[in-house]
Amino acid sequence: xxxxxxxxxxxxxxxxxxxxxxxxxxxxxxxxxxxxxxxxxxxxxxxxxxxxxxxxxxxxxxxxxxxxxxxxxxxxxxxxxxxxxxxxxxxxxxxxxxxxxxxxxxxxxxxxxxxxxxxxxxxxxxxxx
Numbered sequence: 001x002x003x004x005x006x007x008x009x010x011x012x013x014x015x016x017x018x019x020x021x022x023x024x025x026x027x028x029x030x031x032x033x034x035x036x037x038x039x040x041x042x043x044x045x046x047x048x049x050x051x052x053x054x055x056x057x058x059x060x061x062x063x064x065x066x067x068x069x070x071x072x073x074x075x076x077x078x079x080x081x082x083x084x085x086x087x088x089x090x091x092x093x094x095x096x097x098x099x100x101x102x103x104x105x106x107x108x109x110x111x112x113x114x115x116x117x118x119x120x121x122x123x124x125x126x127x128x129x
Contacts (some may be wrong), residue, residue, distance in 0.1 A: 010039055029091060036087055070111055077107045
């Protein structure tokens with residue numbers, strides 16, 4: 001990952017947003033949102049090789065592919081809600097930010113329910129042996 005370039009782009013965008021905030025606050029928010037989007041997709045593009053490595057490791061173990069899909073969905077929900085919450089907080093909307101994060105937590109719980117059910121069934125079969 002080209003962390004120096006990502007950090008540099010983030011610092012430049014932050015400096016531009018701070019400078020614009022004095023004169024045109026609405027433009028500062030737009031610069032901030034665009035920087036978040038660009039950086040998010042830049043990091044996401046760097047993440048795909050790690051995902052293929054993780055998939056290869058999971059194939060060598062007894063983990064089901066459904067568990068990996070659920071894990072990746074949960075990770076995506078967490079990142080997305082974290083970024084959205086931070087953007088809302090940056091805009092001064094902390095109440096909305098907390099609701100976005102709460103929605104992310106609820107989404108992760110709903111995504112994991114089938115796994116919880118499977119674990120419960122395994123536990124019940126082990127107890128009934």
